[in-house]
Amino acid sequence: MVDLTYDCLEQMDNLILQSAKGIHLLFEKHDIIDALNDGHNKKDEADLEKLKKIQEVLYKFISLRQYSEKKDFLKSLSRDEYSLLIRAYFKIVENSMLSKDKVRH
Helix, strand or coil: CCCCCCHHHHHHHHHHHHHCCCCCCCCCCCHHHHHHHHHHHHHHHHEEEEEHHHHHHHHHHHHCCHHHHHHHHHHHHHHHHHHHEEEEEEEHHHHHHHCCCCCCC
């Protein structure tokens, strides 16, 4: 497993905050749409192997320091891994937004 430093986590938090504002620097719009639509057809949370793969890919992704390294890493992923990463990333963004929102209807 990759060791995550405070700097890596802080950088990831900044990316998540930008994504929560609708600024998605890492992913193309059509890739996001495809991955999220694909996610409606798959139950990743119920598949232990996929959960392990998501964790492995996400940890590696977060551990990369430079934006260019992250973009290169994304290019190296298979279509399935890339789709899994996007879905996991946006689940984190969603949970981050929900945890910061004090007022809920």
